[in-house]
Amino acid sequence: MTYRKSGLILMFSLFFITHFAFAQLTDLARLEYSFIPKSNSDDQYTRLRALLNYPIKFKNDAYFVVGGEYNRILLNLEDDYPFNTSGLNKIHVIDLNLGYTFKWNENWRFAIKLNPRIASTLTRQLTSDDYFVNGGIFTINDRTKDESLKRPYRLILGLTYNATTGLPFPLPFVSYYREINDKWSFNAGVPKSNLKYSINNTNNIQAFVGLDGYLAHLQDPLVINGESIDHISLSLVVSGLGYEYLFTNHLVGYLYTGYTFRLNNVLRNKNRDEIFKLDDINAFYLRTGIKFKI
Numbered sequence: 001m002t003y004r005k006s007g008l009i010l011m012f013s014l015f016f017i018t019h020f021a022f023a024q025l026t027d028l029a030r031l032e033y034s035f036i037p038k039s040n041s042d043d044q045y046t047r048l049r050a051l052l053n054y055p056i057k058f059k060n061d062a063y064f065v066v067g068g069e070y071n072r073i074l075l076n077l078e079d080d081y082p083f084n085t086s087g088l089n090k091i092h093v094i095d096l097n098l099g100y101t102f103k104w105n106e107n108w109r110f111a112i113k114l115n116p117r118i119a120s121t122l123t124r125q126l127t128s129d130d131y132f133v134n135g136g137i138f139t140i141n142d143r144t145k146d147e148s149l150k151r152p153y154r155l156i157l158g159l160t161y162n163a164t165t166g167l168p169f170p171l172p173f174v175s176y177y178r179e180i181n182d183k184w185s186f187n188a189g190v191p192k193s194n195l196k197y198s199i200n201n202t203n204n205i206q207a208f209v210g211l212d213g214y215l216a217h218l219q220d221p222l223v224i225n226g227e228s229i230d231h232i233s234l235s236l237v238v239s240g241l242g243y244e245y246l247f248t249n250h251l252v253g254y255l256y257t258g259y260t261f262r263l264n265n266v267l268r269n270k271n272r273d274e275i276f277k278l279d280d281i282n283a284f285y286l287r288t289g290i291k292f293k294i
Contacts, residue, residue: 121217192210
């Protein structure tokens with residue numbers, strides 16, 4: 001395994017597991033739009049995302065969460081390429097969200113999640129290559145509502161597994177949120193770290209660093225330089241500023257804008273080795289949406 005591939009695998013493992021694991025436990029509904037234009041080109045990347053989760057409460061403050069998420073990725077490839085790009089225009093990522101969480105003791109909560117996934121161009125009948133299974137176990141110490149603490153915090157520790165990484169073992173996960181005072185707070189973790197300032201009860205601004213991307217199977221493989229192309233992936237690291245408007249304590253509108261300082265959009269063979277690079281030039285980044293959270 002090359003160093004370049006190892007770095008991508010680690011990035012995807014951290015992004016796909018931690019992002020969807022925590023969102024699965026806290027977001028009940030979300031609609032989102034992302035946009036990245038290709039620098040010095042007519043190409044662009046657009047993602048439409050919809051998420052819906054339904055928590056079922058049991059006794060002793062335990063919850064079973066069932067839901068789903070759909071990501072539609074549109075690649076408008078207008079440049080000249082040495083192959084037919086029509087089969088790359090639409091990529092679909094469909095997740096089934098299954099989660100269970102309960103109070104372990106007075107301070108700690110335990111959570112487990114399972115994420116069966118379809119990630120494919122969906123141009124033909126589904127095969128085993130279109131299916132992936134992700135999951136994780138987490139312990140959560142959430143003291144953000146504890147009025148006895150001068151600086152409330154939330155700590156999440158876990159182990160995660162992602163079939164899209166190619167690694168046959170789980171990876172550790174750590175996320176730490178802390179309120180500095182009534183105005184300032186920070187979150188240190190992956191896929192996003194931020195420093196947030198609360199202007200008032202309804203307006204927040206923040207500086208952030210985060211990961212984004214996808215990995216999907218091509219049902220109509222391409223042949224480039226004698227190599228069969230079976231997968232497409234995008235990985236990026238982005239930094240910028242964000243704004244949140246709180247309609248209520250649970251309904252939030254948001255806008256994040258910034259610039260990528262690592263972008264890698266490539267076509268890969270069955271072993272997920274990089275064969276053809278679609279783009280690696282940093283560009284403007286925009287993500288906006290509305291969410292209803294616990």
